[in-house]
Amino acid sequence: MSSFVLATISILSGAFSLGAVSIVYMQFRTRIVRFMLLFILSLFLISTGFWSSALIRIPGLSRESVEPFLLLLQSAGSTINIIVLPYFMAALINLSLPPSAWKLVWLWNSLFIAGIVISYLLPGFTRFLPLMGAMLVITIVFWLIVAGLRRRTIRDRLLKKSILFFIIASAAFVPLLVLDMMITSIPIQSLSFLDNFSLPVYLMTINAGSFLFAGSFLNRDPLADESGVTDRFRQTYNISERETELVNKLLEGLSNREIADQLCISVKTVENHLYNIYRKTDVSARGQLIHMLHSWEKG
Incomplete structure (x- = not known):
């Protein structure tokens, strides 16, 4: 029953977090918040699947009637998570990957999705699920390392704190998840109390952080809108009026020569x-x- 209570708290925290980020997205329609909304949605689906898994342990409930549903939720949540996570993290840390790198990301994601689909459609192949879990852990660890290396280049204090929170929470979660998987596959009596413990606790932690993150972002201006860069961008990075003009021209897709001609300055000045x-x-x-x-x- 304790795992059911833990799962229930996890799904409730996920619902609050999803609602909070949805409110932010309605007022602050940026790509980064869109990625965050999809990321939180994936965690909510995983939480719901875990809650269903805990539910079928209650005596009197039919496992056969619930198991396909929980597998679908966990599969959908994990798939959305592994697809969105690279885009979400790249947007958070301002990382622009070359097309070849994105091809590798999508190759990795395709292998994961194929394994999930096979495990769901062919019940005899559910042994692939631990492998899918390992791939998800590897993905999280990789982006944790990248985020840690890039964190010092971020000047926005709220964003910097949020990334640090995500790194610490996820770094604590990864070894617990590995331990949880080991306990499930190879029963370890002395650590049985950790079984089905790490995932709901991690989800609750991330959901709580996302809820606070969403609240802090309400009424914040974006860095750019349809008219160009905003005051927030200029103030955060100490951008001058002339530099603002130049950045707005960049957003219009102009080359250095075209910018120089429109601003009546030399190409060398544009480069400076x-x-x-x-x-x-940075x-x-x-x-x-x-x-x-x-x-x-916005947009």
């Missing part, structure tokens, strides 16, 4: 301004700068 903007925003190329602005852009 770009160098200063890159230094202030990026190394216009693609990274545009990626950062679009991640927080």
Whole structure:
């Protein structure tokens, strides 16, 4: 019964978190919040599947009637999670990956999705599920390392704190999840109290953090909107009026020569301004700068 109570608290926290992020998205329609909403949705589906799994342990309930439903929820949640996580983390840490890297990400995701589909459609192949769990853990660990390496380049304090919270919570969760999987596969009597413990606790922690994150983001301005960069971008990165003009031209897709002609300055001056903007925003190329602005852009 304790696992059922834990799962119930987890699903309730997920519902509150999903509602809070949905409210933020309705007021603050940016790509990064959209990714966050999908990420929280994936956790909510996994929480619901875990709750269903705990439910069927209650005496008198038919396992056969609930098991396909919980497997579907967990499969859907895990699939959305592994697809959205790279985009969500890349947007959070302003990481612009080359097309070849995204192809590798999608190859990895395709293998995961294929395993999930096979396990769901062919009950005899449910032995693949631990492998899918291992792939999900590897994905989380990889992005934890990337986020940790990139965290110092982020100037937004709220975002920096949120990433640190996610890193700490997930770093604590990964060994617990591995231990949980070991206990499920190889019964370890002395650690049996940890069985089905790590996942709901992790989900509750992430949901609580997401709820606070969502509340803090209400009424915050994006870095860019349909008219160009906002005051928040200028104030956060100490961007001058001339640099603001230049960034807005970048968002219009103009080349250095076209920007120079429109602003009546030399190409060399444009390059100098770009160098200063890159230094202030901790990026190394216009693609990274545009990626950062679009991640927080409304629409």
